[in-house]
Amino acid sequence: MRPPVEPFYAMEISRLAHRLKAEGRSILHMEFGQPSTGAPTGAIEVAHRVLDRDPMGYWDSPDLQAALSGLYKRRYGLVIDPKRFILTCGASPALVAALASNFMPRDKVVTARPGYVAYRNTLKALHLTPVEIPCGPSTHFQLAAKHLEEMEEAPAGVIVASPANPTGSIIAREELSRIAAICREREILLISDEIYHGLSYGEPAETMLAFAPKSYVIGSFSKYFSMVAWRLGWLLVPEGEMERVRAFSANMFLTAPSLSQHAGVAALDSEDELEGHVAVYRRNRELLLEALPKLGLTKFAPPDGAFYIYADVRHLTDDSMAFCKELLIATGIAAAPGIDFDPIDGRYFIRLSFAVSTAEVEEAITRLKTWFASRTD
Ligand SMILES: Cc1ncc(COP(=O)(O)O)c(C=O)c1O
Known part of the structure; x- marks a missing residue:
């Protein structure tokens, strides 16, 4: 018998995102927990x-x-x-x-x-x-x-x-x-x-x-x-x-x-430069925390630190992987499905990383607004 290996579902989302990008789509990578900036x-x-x-x-x-x-x-x-x-x-x-x-x-x-x-x-x-x-x-x-x-x-x-x-x-x-x-x-x-x-x-x-x-x-x-x-x-x-x-x-x-x-x-x-990144994350977090409730996403884990929003989307889906795929195909926004982090309740959550530029967060919010409006039409 060999040990089972669980997949990393965000990878699958990322692969799809790269495929869509190669086809000419504009993609916002918010699926992985990695700063989009380089080393100091x-x-x-x-x-x-x-x-x-x-x-x-x-x-x-x-x-x-x-x-x-x-x-x-x-x-x-x-x-x-x-x-x-x-x-x-x-x-x-x-x-x-x-x-x-x-x-x-x-x-x-x-x-x-x-x-x-x-x-x-x-x-x-x-x-x-x-x-x-x-x-x-x-x-x-x-x-x-x-x-x-x-x-x-x-x-x-x-x-x-x-x-x-x-x-x-x-x-x-x-x-x-x-x-x-x-x-x-x-x-x-x-x-x-x-x-x-x-x-x-x-x-x-x-x-x-x-x-x-x-x-x-x-x-x-x-x-x-x-x-x-x-x-x-x-x-x-x-x-x-x-x-x-x-x-x-x-x-x-x-x-x-x-x-x-x-x-x-x-x-x-290099603290000055790195604190500059933190200031960007802080702004990105504020923008998301202001925008998401207006889209009906009102329940998050408390985002005290790191660069994530773990949002409860149970009013929209009970299959976070399918939801992330749909979101990506419709808007170009790549997010991580909660099942990567929680094999039981993760199907009700998605994780958005805001370690990207503020312009990208603003663009993500604009696309989300359009998508949510079209879903409720
Ligand atoms: C909580 C936590 N621990 C450890 C790691 C692994 O990080 P590293 O790149 O330093 O191996 C990660 C990466 O996302 C993480 O989120």
């Missing part, structure tokens, strides 16, 4: 210089580890030993390393539903048991301490994500602290996916490390730093666990790309 200018300049003079090889950049430690001091006021950062090819291998180095086959790991599709699939691929907890409006579409309290048998681990994908919702500081306390009490290993930190529209997201120093924290250059294709991220490992986890990570992935590590140091020093 300083990062690109450094990369050019390095390419010209450095043959490069397997490498862990001490400068990047030090610069990440600086980021944690700036953002959260925490002093972190730079050696605790394991540099990875994005958040994805950081998640694999955290899971593989801490759990045994069949161990139960809790995640929120809706949640990032790779959690479920990675857990299954590692022969772990995902336990998806339905999280709706009553808990801000997020895991809460009470979910872990109520479980008869404590799971081996839990993955929290704040801001989350697909919802953008943020877990409040007090709740993070309660989650940390229950995990301590019930000996549940905490993995905190903080890939969307830096992208919040109210209070900034707090790191789980502030409450649970023994948690594993995942970060990446893919989102705030606008460097998704550079495949660079990190796993911040608790004190005393470094050598063990580094051994896992090195066996599975060797090192992160050297060129990206050089560029990453410059990216960490």
